[in-house]
Amino acid sequence: MVTIPFFVLNILLFLSSSAATPESGADHDLVRSSCVHASYPSLCFRTLSSYSGPANTPRELAQAAVKVSLSRARKVSNYLSTSVTGYNKRERVALSDCVEQIDESMEELSKTLGELKHLRGETFEFQMSNAQTWVSAALTNEDTCLDGFEGVDGKVKSNVKRKITNVAKVTSNALYMINRLNESRGRHR
Template sequence: MPLFHTSTFSLIFPLLFLFFVLFTSSPYSAAARSHRADASTPSDLVRSSCVHASYPSICIRTLSSYSGPAVTPRDLAQASVKVSLARASRVSKYLNRLSTSQQGGSKRQRAALRDCVEQISDSVDELSRTLSELKHLRGETFRWQMSNAETWVSAAMTNEDTCLDGFQDVDGKRKSDVRRKITNVARVTSNALYMINRLDESRGRSGSIP
């Protein structure tokens, strides 16, 4: 004798089918599928975006470890500027402490350090303005805002290069420390400018803010 009567099976099968449909179309399962599909997207985007940056390995390393969202060209531009701003701010504080505590050193070294303090402070301001502009992009003013961002980041790079130039003729360990820190900031700032230019080009191709 069959375990299930034909009429019983005809009732159970639709219920099983309904359960399967509800489970596979539930928000939880959809989110899980979306998460799996997008899991590698940020990493892939970072690598493909950094390949032509001024310093690709630094670009990949800094943006891959970035904790915020980095899934669009706009995200990457903001992340790059945030990295540059954070490092410039740390160096600015270091230079200020160094300038305040410095007792010895040549006249040329003290002058170079004072100039560098001012230049990196200006870089911090310019990067802060850039980040604010990138956070408030609007379609009707996009081109003007991108021009501002590119100008400010370029100015930040110029300040960093000028600081480095001021230490060319300064000897000793202090020169080495300052040059190493400023060079690091200059490189991430150069990558930030590349990402901003890339965002500008992306808008030109798509016609909307990426």
């Protein structure tokens, strides 16, 4: 039986554990290089570098960005749905309209995610156009939600504005990732 000196064993263990680091470093580098020109680069990096699913390619990164946006929109919709009662009529109407807008955004983002998951070479441009249109529509819905609070003052408006603005920022970053994916595909033909 061959015995390996303890210090050699430690060196081998260190080297084998550090060999796994470049892969995660490469993922981190993809996120960093992809987010650098996003509308909200630090938010992009923070949300996508902490994303738990696969994000090893520009396509997976675009999907991750849409999933982040969809998740945040879902949380805001749930928050707004439970907050509709207890305010004056004007606030209730604005909140109710906003829930509808965010629900439409979630629908658009879900369609986008489905399209990104099933990209095909022969229909790539059409699918990317759909994805870009749907994410743009989601952004418009988010803006429309905020427009409904014109003339409303106070805590309700500021809470909704803060939450919707956050969703709009991650949605804007998702659109950037989709545009980036579309452009990178065009360069590799």
